[in-house]
Amino acid sequence: MDASKVAKKYQHPTENLLMDIAMLAKSKTDLIDLSIGDPDLITDQAIIDAAFVDATAGHTKYTASDGSREFLQAVVDHYQKRYGLSFELNQVRGTVGAMHGTYLALLAILDPGDEVIIHEPYFSPYKEQVEAAGGVPVFIPTYEKDGFQIDLKILEQAITDKTKAILINSPNNPTGAVFSKAIFKGIAELAIANELFILSDEIYEELSFYEDFTPMATFAPEHTITFSGLSKAFAMTGWRIGYMIAPAYVNDVVRQINENVTFSAPSISQQAGIYALQHADELVPKVAAIFQERLEYVKKRVDAIWFLSLGEIKGTMYAFINIEKTGLTSVAFVEKVLKETNVLMIPGKAFGHTTGDTHVRLAVTQDIAQLKEAFDRIEKLLF
DSSP, rough: OOOOSOOOOGGGOOOOOHHHHHHHHHOOOEEESSSSSSSSOOOHHHHHHHHHHHHTTTSSOOOOOOOOOOHHHHHHHHHHHHHOOOGGGEHHHHHEEHHHHHHHHHHOOOOOOOOEEEEEEEHHHHHHHHTTTTTTEEEEEOOOTTTTTHHHHHHHOOOOOOEEEEEESSSSTTOOOOOOOOOHHHHHHHHHHHTOOEEETTTTTBBBBBOOOOGGGGGTTTTTEEEEETTTTOOOOOOOOEEEEHHHHHHHHHHHHTTTTTTOOOOOHHHHHHHHHHHHHHHHHHHHHHHHHHHHHHHHHHOOOTTOOOOOOBBBEEEEOOOGGGTHHHHHHHHHHHHHEEEEEEGGGGGGGGSSGGGGEEEEEEHHHHHHHHHHTTTTTTO
């Protein structure tokens, strides 16, 4: 037996830069790793303590496949309090991170050949998930000159009789863009008019620094499937707890699929999530302030380096840095920086070809001292 026995589609895998970078990050020592969005922050001690108490009290068993009633209610209450949105418990599902939710939803809604519109630059798993679910990803560009906002005319032109869904991500990974309410409203109007689902990845919702975030479900509640979770704003990446909010009929199908996959999200992580959501007002601002400070520092440093540029900071934990003046592709730039400075970023090519290859993504997952050291090294590079 050898590798020829695995599925043919995986015998000659396509390039996966995110996976390659992750493996490289684990293999090097004395590395300033600014690649993957897994921050140096430790989950707030109050969340850890609450989860420990709950584990001791017996929350170590399976929950219902959708999640415990208490977790689902915590999500419902959070959206009512935070956004004034009302959902029923049967619309909510606990997931093993937000990505788990997007894949389940795609499996639930797509027939072979259905098209899903994705805006570039995009979080690379979207393409793979759409294809794995039998769909066809259709990419539309966004541009730095427009603040990486979706052009509604381009979006409308991409809609065909095969389009089933529009997959959006705001605040955006990798660009840090936060879509305006006008853009959200325009997307909603197109989806309603064409009877399309909107798959809205809102995992960075709390990391919108200069304007309040408004969920897509505000504009198209019957058409929107929302994905979010606790990983980013609560510094809980390793707990693997997220949620999706969908029309009940979609959630019913997702339940059937997920009972053959993970059954339920981790029970102790759901308990931690309950505490986190109930105390979001005191926990989230501390985390958001750290990422805002770090991104503003990166902006200042980039502005002082002739061969780099960066647009206005809006949100997330990422800086999508323009490297056109170096004359290098994103992969070549990342390789040069790694070799000469031991600083690791992700090539923009990993997020799409339209604008990605002229950029690199830097994650502010290290403290200011580490960021200073990284840019002290980078600014000495010669091109």
